[in-house]
Amino acid sequence: xxxxxxxxxxxxxxxxxxxxxxxxxxxxxxxxxxxxxxxxxxxxxxxxxxxxxxxxxxxxxxxxxxxxxxxxxxxxxxxxxxxxxxxxxxxxxxxxxxxxxxxxxxxxxxxxxxxxxxxxxxxxxxxxxxxxxxxxxxxxxxxxxxxxxxxxxxxxxxxxxxxxxxxxxxxxxxxxxxxxxxxxxxxxxxxxxxxxxxxxxxxxxxxxxxxxxxxxxxxxxxxxxxxxxxxxxxxxxxxxxxxxxxxxxxxxxxxxxxxxxxxxxxxxxxxxxxxxxxxxxxxxxxxxxxxxxxxxxxxxxxxxxxxxxxxxxxxxxxxxxxxxxxx
Amino acid sequence: xxxxxxxxxxxxxxxxxxxxxxxxxxxxxxxxxxxxxxxxxxxxxxxxxxxxxxxxxxxxxxxxxxxxxxxxxxxxxxxxxxxxxxxxxxxxxxxxxxxxxxxxxxxxxxxxxxxxxxxxxxxxxx
Numbered sequence: 001x002x003x004x005x006x007x008x009x010x011x012x013x014x015x016x017x018x019x020x021x022x023x024x025x026x027x028x029x030x031x032x033x034x035x036x037x038x039x040x041x042x043x044x045x046x047x048x049x050x051x052x053x054x055x056x057x058x059x060x061x062x063x064x065x066x067x068x069x070x071x072x073x074x075x076x077x078x079x080x081x082x083x084x085x086x087x088x089x090x091x092x093x094x095x096x097x098x099x100x101x102x103x104x105x106x107x108x109x110x111x112x113x114x115x116x117x118x119x120x121x122x123x124x125x126x127x128x129x130x131x132x133x134x135x136x137x138x139x140x141x142x143x144x145x146x147x148x149x150x151x152x153x154x155x156x157x158x159x160x161x162x163x164x165x166x167x168x169x170x171x172x173x174x175x176x177x178x179x180x181x182x183x184x185x186x187x188x189x190x191x192x193x194x195x196x197x198x199x200x201x202x203x204x205x206x207x208x209x210x211x212x213x214x215x216x217x218x219x220x221x222x223x224x225x226x227x228x229x230x231x232x233x234x235x236x237x238x239x240x241x242x243x244x245x246x247x248x249x250x251x252x253x254x255x256x257x258x259x260x261x262x263x264x265x266x267x268x269x270x271x272x273x274x275x276x277x278x279x280x281x282x283x284x285x286x287x288x289x290x291x292x293x294x295x296x297x298x299x300x301x302x303x304x305x306x307x308x309x310x311x312x313x314x315x316x317x318x319x320x321x322x323x324x325x326x327x
Numbered sequence: 328x329x330x331x332x333x334x335x336x337x338x339x340x341x342x343x344x345x346x347x348x349x350x351x352x353x354x355x356x357x358x359x360x361x362x363x364x365x366x367x368x369x370x371x372x373x374x375x376x377x378x379x380x381x382x383x384x385x386x387x388x389x390x391x392x393x394x395x396x397x398x399x400x401x402x403x404x405x406x407x408x409x410x411x412x413x414x415x416x417x418x419x420x421x422x423x424x425x426x427x428x429x430x431x432x433x434x435x436x437x438x439x440x441x442x443x444x445x446x447x448x449x450x451x452x453x
Contacts, residue, residue, distance in 0.1 A: 025367050040408060052414070057356065060421065090332070095333065122385070122387075128401045132401060143408060143409055146413055150415055153419040153423055210404060
C-alpha cells in the first residue's frame with residue numbers, strides 16, 4: 001500500500017489510498033485491542049483527513065510533476081536509518097509479551113485501582129479524563145490553536161451579494177446527485193444521534209469527547225458537501241461555531257478552576273461533590289463535553305474555511321475570465 | 328510465535344516509506360501524505376506495544392482479569408485528533424503557497440525565490 005502511494009503521481013488516487021490506509025490501520029487497532037483508538041482512527045483517517053485533502057487538491061491541481069533529481073541518495077539515507085532502527089528493535093520485548101517493561105509501572109495501577117477511584121468501566125476514559133486530565137487539556141488547546149491558525153491563514157470576509165451568485169451555481173450543480181442527497185438526508189440525523197451516544201456512553205464503552213466530536217463534524221461536513229456551502233452557512237453560523245470552540249476550552253478549564261476553589265488540585269474532581277466517586281463522574285462528564293464541543297467545532301471550522309477559500313478562488317477566476325472575454 | 332519482533336519491523340518499514348516520500352518528492356501535498364504515513368507508523372508502534380497476549384480491550388468486566396495496557400491507547404487517541412488538526416494547518420499553508428507562487432512543486436518555488444533574490448541584488452547594485 002505504502003509503495004503504491006510512493007509510486008503514484010495522480011494525487012487523487014493517492015488521497016483515496018490514504019483513506020483506505022486509514023481504515024486499514026483502524027482495523028489493525030481493533031485487532032490489537034485498542035477499540036477507542038480504532039474508533040478515532042476510522043472517523044479521522046478514513047473520513048475527515050481524506051475530505052480535507054480532496055478539498056485542497058481541488059484547489060491546487062491534481063497531478064504531480066516528475067522530479068528531476070535522482071531518488072538514490074534519499075533511498076540510501078532511508079535504508080541506513082531503517083537499518084539502524086531494525087538494529088534497535090532487536091532489544092525490544094516480543095510482541096504481546098506480558099513482562100515487557102511498559103506493563104510494569106503505572107499500567108497495573110490504572111487497571112487495578114481505577115474502578116474504586118473513578119468508578120467507570122472504561123479504563124481508557126478514566127485515564128484520559130481523570131488521571132491524565134492535564135495532558136488532555138493541553139491537547140485540546142493544541143487543537144484549538146490549530147483551528148485558530150487555519151482561520152488566520154484562510155479566512156475570507158464575504159459580502160452577502162456574493163452568496164446569491166454562488167447559491168445559484170450550486171443549485172444547478174447539486175441537482176445531479178438526487179439519490180445521494182435523499183439517502184444522506186435520512187442518514188444525517190442518525191449520525192448526529194450516534195455522535196451524542198458516543199459522547200455520553202464513553203464512560204462504559206469505547207467512546208468519548210474526541211470521537212464524538214469528530215463524528216459530529218463528519219455529519220455536518222457531509223451535509224455541506226451535498227447541499228452546498230451557502231445552505232450550510234444558513235444552518236450553522238460561522239461566528240457561533242467559533243464561539244463554541246472557545247467555550248469548549250473554557251468549560252474544561254473552569255472545571256479545573258472549580259476544583260481549585262473547592263480545595264483540591266487543578267482538575268482533581270474528588271472535591272467537586274461530597275462523594276469522591278460521584279465527583280469523578282461529574283468531572284469526567286463535563287470535561288468530555290468540553291472536549292467534544294471543541295473538537296467538533298474546530299473540525300467544522302477548518303472545513304468551512306477550506307471550502308470558503310475554494311469558492312472565493314473560483315469566483316475570482318470566473319470574474320477574471322469574463323473580464324478577459326469582454327476585452 | 329513466528330518472529331516476535333515482526334510488529335516493529337512493519338512499523339520501521341512504514342516509517343521509512345513515509346520518510347522516503349518526504350525526502351524524495353517535490354510536491355507539497357505528497358510530502359504531507361508522507362508525513363501522515365510516518366505519523367501512523369508511530370501510532371501502530373505504540374498500540375502494538377500495549378498489546379498483551381490473551382488480554383482484551385481495557386474495559387472492565389467481571390470475569391476478565393487480563394487487559395491490554397490502557398496508557399498508550401490514551402496517548403494515541405488524543406494524538407490522532409491533534410494530528411488531523413496540525414495536518415489541516417499544514418494543508419492551509421499549502422493553499423496559501425499555491426496562491427502566492429502559483430505552484431506547489433518545491434523546485435518551482437525555489438526557482439522563483441532565487442529569481443527574486445537576484446532581482447533584489449541587481450537593484451541594490453544599481
